[in-house]
Amino acid sequence: MSKQKDIHLYTASTMNGWKPVIFLEEAGVEYDLTPIDFSKKEQKAPDYVKLNPNGRIPTIVDRSNDDFVVFESGAILWYLAEKYGKFLPKDxxxxxxxxxxxxxxxxxxxxxxxxxxxxxxxxxxxxxxxxxxxxxxxxxxxxxxxxxxxxxxxxxxxxxxxxxxxxxxxxxxxxxxxxxxxxxxxxxxxxxxxxxxxxxxxxxxxxxxxxxxxxxxxxxxxxxxxxxxxxxxxxxxxxxx
CATH class of the missing domain: 1.20.1050.10 (Glutathione S-transferase Yfyf (Class Pi); Chain A, domain 2)
Incomplete structure (x- = not known):
């Protein structure tokens, strides 16, 4: 069984959904991915809404930080940038x-x-x-x-x-x-x-x-x-x- 990655990403192929994917791919960070199927309303499923109260994508769970959950694509980018020290100026x-x-x-x-x-x-x-x-x-x-x-x-x-x-x-x-x-x-x-x-x-x-x-x-x-x-x-x- 492969080891779980620190970041578990829930997303779909949309403009907002691609934002954390671009970050993770550009940063070379391995992650686990759960695609969300809109046609099945998976973004509204009770277990998912527990993670993201807005019932939208994307969402990440940082397993290395007590399963800390971040939703909203901009907030996710800021969190990942600070966590990995990537794509955010120091000044x-x-x-x-x-x-x-x-x-x-x-x-x-x-x-x-x-x-x-x-x-x-x-x-x-x-x-x-x-x-x-x-x-x-x-x-x-x-x-x-x-x-x-x-x-x-x-x-x-x-x-x-x-x-x-x-x-x-x-x-x-x-x-x-x-x-x-x-x-x-x-x-x-x-x-x-x-x-x-x-x-x-x-x-x-x-x-x-x-x-x-x-x-x-x-x-x-x-x-x-x-x-x-x-x-x-x-x-x-x-x-x-």
Whole structure:
């Protein structure tokens, strides 16, 4: 029997779900993985909700720290960064800058992109058409991309030239501009940042765990994966109707 790893990760193939996977793969940290199947509502199962009261992914259990549980993807990244001393600057000011950009993703890029995706790729596919909402979220996502683009001018990564948890958090969301139908035309600094992270083998490997969903990035059988995605969240639309 193989030895249990310190970190037990519960996640799924979503933008938030990939964040801790990217960290762990980039840091070379071994971990145990439990994929969460949304179609079976495993994120709402009583045993899982004991770990994550919000019934969402991802969640980690740190077995080396009295089975300490951390939920919310940004909090997980911060916890792992402090635990392993990776992807978090040592200088207090640089740490604060990293936290600021992490919160920019958590409070802005993620929610706006998520809603743009939901109304176009899920609700609309179930007959719920909301053009005003779509325009609102797509336009705001583009504005946030422009903020990123301006900030990235002359920088390799979000916090100077150091790959940090701010990049790890922001990349899977911003890189999925295709899925949200948000244009990146004219945003050359943002696109160059995409290119740098696209070239990171560990990050690209992480995007196939627990399973690849390349349609988010405009690759593969987009139509089939769009149908799959809409179906697994079908009940969420019916609750709103």
């Amino acid at each position: 207090p000011k640089e740490q604060s800058r990293t936290l600021q950009w992490l919160m920019f993703q958590m409070g802005g890029v993620g929610p706006m992109m998520g809603q743009a995706m939901y109304f176009q790729r899920i609700a609309a596919k179930q007959g719920e058409e909301h053009p005003f909402a779509i325009k609102r979220y797509v336009d705001e996502s583009r504005r946030l991309f422009e903020v990123l683009n301006t900030h990235l001018e002359g920088r390799e990564y979000l916090v100077n030239d150091e790959f940090t948890i701010a990049d790890i958090a922001t990349y899977p969301w911003a890189r999925a501009f295709y899925w949200a139908n948000v244009s990146v035309e004219g945003l050359q600094h943002l696109q160059a940042w995409f290119g740098r992270i696209d070239a990171r083998e560990a990050t690209q490997r992480a995007l196939e765990i627990p399973k690849p969903f390349w349609a988010f990035f405009g690759k593969g059988d987009v139509a089939a994966q769009e149908r799959e995605n809409a179906e697994r969240f079908k009940s969420d639309v019916s609750k709103q109707s």
